[in-house]
Amino acid sequence: MKRTPVLLGILFVISFCCVLCVALAQEHKSYKPSELQELRLEVKQRDTAIAERDMQAAQQHFRATLNDYQAEAEKVKKENGWPESLQFDVRTLVFSEKPSAPPAAPAPQKP
Numbered sequence: 001m002k003r004t005p006v007l008l009g010i011l012f013v014i015s016f017c018c019v020l021c022v023a024l025a026q027e028h029k030s031y032k033p034s035e036l037q038e039l040r041l042e043v044k045q046r047d048t049a050i051a052e053r054d055m056q057a058a059q060q061h062f063r064a065t066l067n068d069y070q071a072e073a074e075k076v077k078k079e080n081g082w083p084e085s086l087q088f089d090v091r092t093l094v095f096s097e098k099p100s101a102p103p104a105a106p107a108p109q110k111p
Helices: 003-027 035-079
Strands: 087-089 094-096
């Protein structure tokens, strides 16, 4: 009679271990695409890498042309003897003086 609780305890531990093993096996379930699906994904991955490379090249080209544009605006200022403080609006091609800062508000007086 004393063996029954021990056997039940062992049976419980074994059952618990089996449930734990099944749960762990389900956690590590692998999801593998078919060969055709994997090939399609690889093509899209390469397309994305090429697009990223092209975008980086376009950004470098944009920065270079913007720098040239701003350098040309500086050259125009010098050729005309205009002050260095003039601002150039790259969207409107307009040179203008920097707006002056509004006067600082006086600090409130303490009573």
